[in-house]
Amino acid sequence: MPQKPSKSPAGKGPRTPAAKPAGVAAKRPKAAVKAAFKTISKATSKTTSKASQSVSQERIVRALETIAAHLSARGKPPAERESFKQADAFVWHPDGRLAAVPRVSRVELFLLKGVDRMRDILMENTERFANGLPANNALLWGARGMGKSSLVKAAHASINAERKPADRLKLIEIHREDIESLPTLMEQLRASSFRFIVFCDDLSFDGNDASYKSLKAVLEGGIEGRPENVILYATSNRRHLLAREMIENERSTAINPGEAVEEKVSLSDRFGLWLGFHRCSQDEYLAMVRGYCSHFRVKLDDDALEREALEWSTTRGSRSGRVAWQFVQELAGRLGVKLTAT
Numbered sequence: 001m002p003q004k005p006s007k008s009p010a011g012k013g014p015r016t017p018a019a020k021p022a023g024v025a026a027k028r029p030k031a032a033v034k035a036a037f038k039t040i041s042k043a044t045s046k047t048t049s050k051a052s053q054s055v056s057q058e059r060i061v062r063a064l065e066t067i068a069a070h071l072s073a074r075g076k077p078p079a080e081r082e083s084f085k086q087a088d089a090f091v092w093h094p095d096g097r098l099a100a101v102p103r104v105s106r107v108e109l110f111l112l113k114g115v116d117r118m119r120d121i122l123m124e125n126t127e128r129f130a131n132g133l134p135a136n137n138a139l140l141w142g143a144r145g146m147g148k149s150s151l152v153k154a155a156h157a158s159i160n161a162e163r164k165p166a167d168r169l170k171l172i173e174i175h176r177e178d179i180e181s182l183p184t185l186m187e188q189l190r191a192s193s194f195r196f197i198v199f200c201d202d203l204s205f206d207g208n209d210a211s212y213k214s215l216k217a218v219l220e221g222g223i224e225g226r227p228e229n230v231i232l233y234a235t236s237n238r239r240h241l242l243a244r245e246m247i248e249n250e251r252s253t254a255i256n257p258g259e260a261v262e263e264k265v266s267l268s269d270r271f272g273l274w275l276g277f278h279r280c281s282q283d284e285y286l287a288m289v290r291g292y293c294s295h296f297r298v299k300l301d302d303d304a305l306e307r308e309a310l311e312w313s314t315t316r317g318s319r320s321g322r323v324a325w326q327f328v329q330e331l332a333g334r335l336g337v338k339l340t341a342t
Contacts, residue, residue, distance in 0.1 A: 084194050088160055089171040092198075094181035096188070098172065106153035111291050112321065114284035115147050118275040119155075122233075125273060126155050129231050130169050130195060136272025137219055137232040141239045145322030146277040148235035149201045156197055170196045176203055182218050190227040203234040219270035232271075239268065239276075280319050285309070288324035296339045298332045305331075 084090075087100035112119060122138060129135035140148040156171045163169075172189075174182060179200065189196050218226055226232070268274070280288070289309045293300065300308075312327040313319045332339050 084170050084192065085165060088156075088168055089173070092172055092174045092178065092181070092185050094178045094184075096184065098188075101173075104153055104157065104171070106157060107150050107325075108295070109151075109154040109158045111288075111295060112147045112151055112154060113288045113291055114280045114321070115151060115277065118277065119151060121273065121275060122151060122155050123158065126159050126169070126197070126231075129197075130159050130163070130167075132195075135231055137226075137270065138234070138273035138275060139268060139271035140233070140235045140275045140277065141237065142277030143279045143320065144237060145318070145320030146280065147321045148277055149199075150321070152197070152199055152233050152235065168194070170194050171199055172196055173199050173201065176200060179203075179215055182215060186218055186227055186230060189230050192229065195229045196231070198230055198232050200232070200234045203236045204238050216270060234271070239274070280321070282310070282319065285313060285319040285324055288321050289327060292325060292328040293331070296328070296332065296337065298328060298335060298337050298339075300331065300335070 087102055089101040089104045090098040091101060092098055109119065109123075118140070122140075125135050125138060140151065142148065153171070156169055160168045172185070174185065182198075185198065189198075219232065286306055286309060289305065290302075292298070293305065308331070309324070309327055312330070313323050316323050316326075329339065
């Protein structure tokens with residue numbers, strides 16, 4: 001009789017593995033391939049993303065370096081910038097450009113009436129500065145139309161009248177909205193051999209405007225300080241350059257109201273000269289009108305001139321040098337006289 005194969009006891013002897021279905025054996029290599037492909041794909045994508053990030057960063061760095069080099073080159077004054085010789089007055093632009101002003105709009109110093117004391121003080125201060133002696137920054141404040149900016153331009157022209165070209169003062173106007181670029185302007189002027197009056201007309205600050213801090217630093221506070229060859233003249237209708245509501249807001253919101261207001265008011269304190277301009281009297285107003293008419297040869301009977309000038313000021317609601325000049329322009333146009341100095 002044929003013998004039955006003996007069963008090996010559990011755990012004893014070699015066990016022949018059972019044959020696996022062909023389908024199961026085929027699936028596992030495919031799964032391994034897929035897993036390997038995923039791993040490679042992830043690694044490749046990471047490498048690619050890192051490479052693309054690296055390229056992007058390099059491009060950004062190159063772009064920033066190009067921009068920085070361009071700005072640096074533009075910020076440096078060119079050699080011909082010392083051609084301050086081409087004019088006595090310039091207008092500052094915040095992009096670093098100084099535009100020459102061939103002809104300044106101004107009136108003669110002797111035509112400014114009712115401001116004799118302020119005129120003498122400003123002239124003396126300007127002349128000391130022009131001669132290389134210590135002088136103060138000046139704030140001309142007060143009533144509108146009383147000749148604050150006209151006095152600055154007239155003083156500049158008067159000082160230059162008898163000076164050689166190499167010794168002339170240069171007048172540079174900076175607009176109120178460009179005050180933040182004042183340190184850049186100072187840097188350009190510092191190395192020049194000329195002396196400069198930097199002039200800002202109608203200077204004031206409103207709301208949350210913090211550009212006044214740039215002005216404070218230039219006036220006295222910065223490490224470098226104001227260049228020795230630069231002086232600042234400013235005009236304003238406000239003595240402290242700040243709106244009343246701005247000061248009140250600082251007082252109400254600060255932990256120490258006194259200190260907040262002191263910081264704002266200290267801006268005016270940085271001007272060594274405070275020259276106040278007040279509304280003129282009727283006699284001063286008429287003197288202005290007569291002075292203009294005499295200078296420009298506008299002829300009218302004195303009684304008629306006085307009557308019409310007073311009527312003009314009444315319709316304008318004020319008396320000032322500006323109103324007097326506007327009346328003379330009206331009168332000259334009506335009489336067919338050109339306002340050309342004789």
